[in-house]
Amino acid sequence: xxxxxxxxxxxxxxxxxxxxxxxxxxxxxxxxxxxxxxxxxxxxxxxxxxxxxxxxxxxxxxxxxxxxxxxxxxxxxxxxxxxxxxxxxxxxxxxxxxxxxxxxxxxxxxxxxxxxxxxxxxxxxxxxxxxxxxxxxxxxxxxxxxxxxxxxxxxxxxxxxxxxxxxxxxxxxxxxxxxxxxxxxxxxxx
Amino acid sequence: xxxxxxxxxxxxxxxxxxxxxxxxxxxxxxxxxxxxxxxxxxxxxxxxxxxxxxxxxxxxxxxxxxxxxxxxxxxxxxxxxxxxxxxxxxxxxxxxxxxxxxxxxxxxxxxxxxxxxxxxxxxxx
Numbered sequence: 589x590x591x592x593x594x595x596x597x598x599x600x601x602x603x604x605x606x607x608x609x610x611x612x613x614x615x616x617x618x619x620x621x622x623x624x625x626x627x628x629x630x631x632x633x634x635x636x637x638x639x640x641x642x643x644x645x646x647x648x649x650x651x652x653x654x655x656x657x658x659x660x661x662x663x664x665x666x667x668x669x670x671x672x673x674x675x676x677x678x679x680x681x682x683x684x685x686x687x688x689x690x691x692x693x694x695x696x697x698x699x700x701x702x703x704x705x706x707x708x709x710x711x712x713x714x715x716x717x718x719x720x721x722x723x724x725x726x727x728x729x730x731x732x733x734x735x736x737x738x739x740x741x742x743x744x745x746x747x748x749x750x751x752x753x754x755x756x757x758x759x760x761x762x763x764x765x766x767x768x769x770x771x772x773x774x775x776x777x778x
Numbered sequence: 779x780x781x782x783x784x785x786x787x788x789x790x791x792x793x794x795x796x797x798x799x800x801x802x803x804x805x806x807x808x809x810x811x812x813x814x815x816x817x818x819x820x821x822x823x824x825x826x827x828x829x830x831x832x833x834x835x836x837x838x839x840x841x842x843x844x845x846x847x848x849x850x851x852x853x854x855x856x857x858x859x860x861x862x863x864x865x866x867x868x869x870x871x872x873x874x875x876x877x878x879x880x881x882x883x884x885x886x887x888x889x890x891x892x893x894x895x896x897x898x899x900x901x902x903x
Binding site: 613616617619663667668670671674675678683684685686687688689690691706707709710711713714716717718719720728730732734735740 | 796799802803806807811812815820826839840845846852855856857859860872875876879880881883
């Protein structure tokens with residue numbers, strides 16, 4: 589938790605997006621746009637924000653709409669392929685699966701980006717994040733269907749490419765640049 | 779039967795099929811983490827398809843409520859698999875003969891042998 593400062597709460601104005609989202613959430617739950625419902629929603633949202641103050645995020649949340657849209661489409665694709673792959677694998681190898689726990693470097697140093705990346709990896713085919721080492725920036729990813737070193741390397745690459753997409757969508761600009769330069773180094777190494 | 783009806787019945791049926799696949803995997807896999815795989819992924823997709831199938835039959839405002847269900851499912855399923863998976867790992871609920879490589883164990887073993895410092899910072903995660 590290097591970026592949050594528990595002693596300092598989010599300033600009032602910064603809480604506005606959260607209040608708006610809670611009102612929208614409330615209206616979706618009740619599926620009504622009654623003026624009474626809206627007022628009640630605002631009251632509940634304010635109450636929630638006051639009762640459960642969130643720690644301040646020192647790194648602002650960035651959103652690149654195009655990259656986020658690409659991430660969302662990719663998420664659907666991941667879900668479908670992971671379900672199909674698991675179906676195939678269940679049929680053939682479920683009694684004696686080959687699993688591994690793989691160490692994958694985390695590409696970001698921002699808490700919310702790491703959280704989204706961990707979620708994405710956990711929705712991808714045959715993998716989920718078992719342990720997060722925040723300090724050394726390592727994911728420990730549980731992987732099914734790795735009977736050869738090649739498949740192990742593939743699982744690692746897959747987790748990294750997913751993270752790349754998350755970083756492109758949500759991470760601050762300097763991390764994006766760091767990612768690009770890392771890519772370049774890798775290209776040169778090849 | 780309109781095209782909408784056909785589309786929504788395809789969604790409902792395939793969604794239900796994916797849920798069955800998840801249940802089948804639950805029965806077949808040997809230990810907690812691999813069963814978790816089977817339980818979370820096909821089931822998430824199955825639920826999304828069922829929701830889509832139902833949403834096609836509803837008015838727009840009503841269908842938006844279902845979008846909320848889908849969102850919460852996508853956000854919470856990975857969190858659940860991480861927590862349950864980690865608990866399973868720590869209590870040794872992974873069938874050892876299925877494990878090919880365990881880099882977490884290698885790391886923990888290295889820490890036990892080396893500094894006690896690193897091991898203790900690992901514990902509160």
